[in-house]
Every structure is written in structure tokens, then in C-alpha cells.
Amino acid sequence: MKRYSVFAVAREALRDHMGWERAWASPEPKKRYDVIIIGAGGHGLATAYYLGKNFGITNVAVLEKGWLGGGNTGRNTTIIRSNYLQDPSAAIYEKSRSLYETLSQDINYNIMYSPRGVIMLAQTEHEVRGYKRTAQANALQGVTTEFITPQRVKEIVPIINLDGPRYPVLGGLWQARAGTARHDAVAWGYARACSAMGMDIIQKCEVTGIRRDGDKVTGVTTNRGDIDCDKLGIVVAGHSGHLADMAGFRLPIESVALQALVSEPIKPCMDCIVMANTVHGYMSQSDKGEMVIGGGTDGYNNYTQRGSFHHIEETVRALVETFPMVARLKMLRQWGGIVDVTGDRSPILSKTPVEGIFINAGWGTGGFKAIPGSGWGFAELMAKGHSPLCDEFGLDRFYQGRFIDESVAAGVAH
Amino acid sequence: MLILTCPCCGVTAEETEFHQGGEAHLKRFGPGSSDDDFHTYLFAKENPKGVHFERWRHNNGCGKWFHAARDTMTLEVYGSYPAQTLEPPQDIRDAITAKRPGWRWREFA
Numbered sequence: 001m002k003r004y005s006v007f008a009v010a011r012e013a014l015r016d017h018m019g020w021e022r023a024w025a026s027p028e029p030k031k032r033y034d035v036i037i038i039g040a041g042g043h044g045l046a047t048a049y050y051l052g053k054n055f056g057i058t059n060v061a062v063l064e065k066g067w068l069g070g071g072n073t074g075r076n077t078t079i080i081r082s083n084y085l086q087d088p089s090a091a092i093y094e095k096s097r098s099l100y101e102t103l104s105q106d107i108n109y110n111i112m113y114s115p116r117g118v119i120m121l122a123q124t125e126h127e128v129r130g131y132k133r134t135a136q137a138n139a140l141q142g143v144t145t146e147f148i149t150p151q152r153v154k155e156i157v158p159i160i161n162l163d164g165p166r167y168p169v170l171g172g173l174w175q176a177r178a179g180t181a182r183h184d185a186v187a188w189g190y191a192r193a194c195s196a197m198g199m200d201i202i203q204k205c206e207v208t209g210i211r212r213d214g215d216k217v218t219g220v221t222t223n224r225g226d227i228d229c230d231k232l233g234i235v236v237a238g239h240s241g242h243l244a245d246m247a248g249f250r251l252p253i254e255s256v257a258l259q260a261l262v263s264e265p266i267k268p269c270m271d272c273i274v275m276a277n278t279v280h281g282y283m284s285q286s287d288k289g290e291m292v293i294g295g296g297t298d299g300y301n302n303y304t305q306r307g308s309f310h311h312i313e314e315t316v317r318a319l320v321e322t323f324p325m326v327a328r329l330k331m332l333r334q335w336g337g338i339v340d341v342t343g344d345r346s347p348i349l350s351k352t353p354v355e356g357i358f359i360n361a362g363w364g365t366g367g368f369k370a371i372p373g374s375g376w377g378f379a380e381l382m383a384k385g386h387s388p389l390c391d392e393f394g395l396d397r398f399y400q401g402r403f404i405d406e407s408v409a410a411g412v413a414h
Numbered sequence: 415m416l417i418l419t420c421p422c423c424g425v426t427a428e429e430t431e432f433h434q435g436g437e438a439h440l441k442r443f444g445p446g447s448s449d450d451d452f453h454t455y456l457f458a459k460e461n462p463k464g465v466h467f468e469r470w471r472h473n474n475g476c477g478k479w480f481h482a483a484r485d486t487m488t489l490e491v492y493g494s495y496p497a498q499t500l501e502p503p504q505d506i507r508d509a510i511t512a513k514r515p516g517w518r519w520r521e522f523a
Contacts, residue, residue: 241461252457255486300416300434302486303463309415310430343457398457399449 001196024195029202032228033061040064041073044235045190046375052197055383060199065206069187072237075337076368077260077294081118081178083145085134086404088392090141096373109189111181118178118273123167131173145175164321210247217356232357238338240361249353252398253340258297259307261334265289279318307336344403349390358382421494422478435469438481465517
């Protein structure tokens with residue numbers, strides 16, 4: 001792998017940019033790997049990367065039925081934050097956020113991490129109390145957040161309307177080191193780093209069956225032939241239930257469409273992320289100038305990557321009240337992704353009833369922010385059998401009634 | 415956007431008038447059951463890619479619960495039937511078979 005640097009740019013500028021090599025190889029699948037990861041999205045690629053970097057396991061294949069990063073990794077609103085209420089959540093999300101800070105240097109790929117800060121608006125008395133509690137919890141967890149006044153909100157976000165008739169802004173939870181990153185670059189950067197370590201990233205390779213010998217996994221069946229493995233990681237977000245069905249167990253997960261939309265690009269007007277969970281809308285401005293708007297999830301299971309139309313109206317209605325200037329914007333495009341939602345809105349990073357199969361799922365509506373931390377912890381879980389970051393997120397927590405309940409604290413929007 | 419017909423009041427309306435209430439035809443386990451049964455009843459989801467049977471409530475209408483058969487990939491609604499039914503009626507199974515031969519959902523086919 002040739003390193004990217006300012007010298008590389010200068011060198012290529014002198015020879016018409018003919019010397020750039022492909023960022024990752026596209027090999028034919030081998031007969032056998034030590035580890036197979038199903039799903040070449042952010043979480044799958046990050047898992048493979050940290051398997052190689054932290055544990056020296058490089059005989060790894062990452063299988064992807066579509067194209068790399070074409071699922072939820074390329075469909076989210078790129079928000080990175082770690083202001084969660086529960087300790088296990090704060091630990092893994094803060095690990096993730098801190099890895100994002102230096103990720104561009106670590107993988108030699110500019111992911112354009114922009115620590116611009118996030119405000120979660122408190123628009124009811126309940127939210128004020130809830131966010132003050134979260135700020136206290138964060139202080140104990142070592143996550144820097146503070147509860148700020150409406151006047152401070154207005155200073156940070158001049159375009160906001162504080163005194164809406166129905167839900168005035170009563171304050172906000174402010175995390176200054178939260179931010180955004182270029183979502184495609186996260187997948188591409190990890191893929192390039194994995195490929196450089198000798199791992200095989202195999203696109204257009206759909207897993208159609210999981211082979212097992214008794215209670216132990218032996219490999220997968222794909223549309224490009226059978227591939228054997230010792231360990232299998234299922235990291236497929238919305239299709240987790242589908243893959244679990246192939247492996248012969250069921251999950252506490254329901255898949256629904258979550259949608260987002262962006263406006264036409266305009267001049268810079270908002271240099272942070274604002275989330276309004278009560279009215280259910282959140283917004284940031286991309287580097288291109290588009291207002292990136294997160295919408296709601298559908299109220300029923302589906303796999304359509306589209307989203308119900310009426311949610312667009314609800315989201316935009318909420319935003320128009322909070323940001324009156326949005327009323328004058330044209331919307332450019334809208335899209336959906338299939339998210340895997342658990343009952344307690346916390347992820348599942350776990351061993352499964354089948355020996356050798358591990359599952360990383362249930363990130364629901366907020367997986368992008370967790371990519372590096374999830375990969376870090378899940379790689380440790382797959383390599384060593386347990387991980388301090390993942391142990392609380394096992395499948396057994398449902399059996400034991402030991403939930404990590406983020407549904408009230410954060411589950412509405414991510 | 416889904417169009418559903420409420421079998422209780424006969425009204426046909428789009429999805430904002432209704433509310434989905436999870437999987438249909440659950441076998442319930444309460445006090446005295448094994449931990450495995452109780453866990454499966456509470457948490458293990460079918461979450462199928464394809465044919466699905468669900469409970470719906472006519473929230474902004476008659477307020478009654480009913481069952482619906484739906485496809486989670488195409489969003490086609492195969493039909494709705496009363497909540498008091500223990501298994502999907504034959505005409506709805508036939509309608510599904512016409513579109514998706516060989517379908518299976520738990521013990522139903």
C-alpha cells in the first residue's frame with residue numbers, strides 16, 4: 001500500500017495522477033479462512049481491521065452481498081457522539097468517539113472527522129430533568145457534557161427559534177467533542193487498511209447458508225461457492241434476523257426502515273449538530289452545505305430501504321418550527337436504510353448458541369458513531385472470547401432481564 | 415404507504431390511522447413456565463424477510479385490534495382478519511401462496 005500524504009499528492013500532480021493504485025484488492029475467495037466476517041459495512045470492516053491490528057489475525061475474509069459500505073454505512077446522518085446514560089453504553093460509545101479523533105492518522109485515510117459538537121434540545125420539563133441526569137452520569141463516566149441554558153443554545157445556533165408555541169427550548173445537553181465524519185470514507189479507509197494487511201474483501205458475495213457440524217460452525221455457502229472458517233462474525237445490521245435464521249437461532253431484533261433527507265446546498269449557517277428528540281427531528285450541515293436531516297423509523301417491520309412518506313412530513317414540520325429558515329429550503333433527496341432495533345435500544349455483541357459464531361447487531365438507529373469502538377470490542381470478543389467493552393452486551397442479558405435501557409435516554413433519534 | 419382494512423369496522427385507510435402491535439399468534443407463557451419458554455415468548459422475534467403476520471390496532475378509528483398478513487419486502491398487504499382467530503384463515507393463506515409459493519411462517523404454510 002502506498003501511503004497517502006501531501007508528498008504523494010504533489011508527486012501525482014506532476015504525472016497527471018496516473019500513479020494512484022486501487023485502494024483495496026478484489027480477490028477471488030479462498031477455500032478457507034481463520035475468520036469470516038459477513039458484511040463489509042463500517043462495523044464489519046472495523047472488526048476485521050482490529051482483528052489484524054490488535055491480535056495479528058490476518059487470514060480474514062469480509063464477505064459483502066452488495067458493494068462495500070452500500071448499506072447503512074452510506075445511509076446515515078454521520079453523527080458521532082457519546083452522551084449516553086448507561087455505563088456500558090458510555091464506555092463503548094466514548095471509546096468509539098475517541099478512536100474517531102485519530103482515525104484518519106491511524107488508517108492513513110482522511111475520514112474528515114469534524115468535532116463540531118452536538119446539542120440535544122430539552123423541550124419539556126421531563127427532558128430538562130432527563131438531560132441534567134445524563135450530564136451527571138456522563139461526568140461520572142468521564143464523558144465531557146454539560147447542560148446549557150436556552151441563551152447559550154441561541155449563541156451556539158443563531159438560526160434556532162427558542163420560543164416555539166408548543167415546545168419552547170428550555171435548555172440543552174451539549175457535548176462539544178461530538179461531531180461528524182465522512183461516512184463513505186470510514187468504510188473505504190478501513191477496507192484499504194484491511195486489504196493492506198492481506199485480508200480479502202469480497203464484494204458481490206452473498207451468503208446463502210451457514211454450514212455447521214453439530215453445534216459448531218464449519219463455514220458458509222455463498223453464491224461464489226463454499227468457504228470454510230473457524231470463526232464467523234455476523235455483522236449485517238438490518239439483515240441480522242435473516243442470517244440468524246440461517247444459523248438456526250432467533251434474535252430479539254426487529255428490522256425497520258429509518259430514513260433521512262438532505263436539502264439543497266446553502267452557505268454555512270450552522271456549525272454544530274442539533275437534535276430535537278421531543279418533536280423528532282435532527283439536523284446538521286454537511287461540508288457541501290446541504291442540511292442533513294434525520295427522520296423517523298417506520299412503525300412496522302420492513303426491508304424496503306425506503307421509509308414511509310408521512311414521516312418526511314412529520315420531520316420537516318418539527319424542523320420548520322425549530323428552525324423557521326428551513327421552510328424556504330428545497331429538499332434534494334431522501335433515502336432509507338434497514339435498522340435492527342432491540343427492545344432496550346442497545347446493541348448485541350455476543351457469542352451465539354452456535355460455537356464459533358459471533359454476532360454484532362442491534363445498533364438500531366445509531367450505529368455509525370459506534371463503528372471504531374464496536375470493531376475494537378468485537379474483534380477482542382472474537383479473538384479472546386470476551387471483551388470488557390462487549391461483555392455487558394451479550395444475548396444472555398435478555399434471558400436474565402438485565403437490560404441496558406437506552407430507549408428512554410436516547411432511543412428516539414441518533 | 416400501507417393501505418389496511420379494519421375487519422372490525424370495515425374501514426379501509428392508510429397506515430397513519432393504524433398502529434402496529436408486534437407479531438401475531440404468539441403463544442403466551444406466564445408464571446410457572448420454564449425460563450426458556452418465557453424468554454422465547456418475550457424476546458425471540460420472527461422478524462422475517464417476506465411473509466409476516468402481525469397485530470394491528472385501528473387507533474384513529476374504531477380502536478379495535480385485528481390481525482394482518484403482510485410482506486415485509488414488498489409492503490403488500492395480503493389481507494386482514496379478526497384478532498380472535500387462532501391461525502390465518504385459508505383464503506389469506508391462498509392469497510399468499512399465489513404470490514409467494516412455498517412460504518412458511520412458524521408452523522403455518
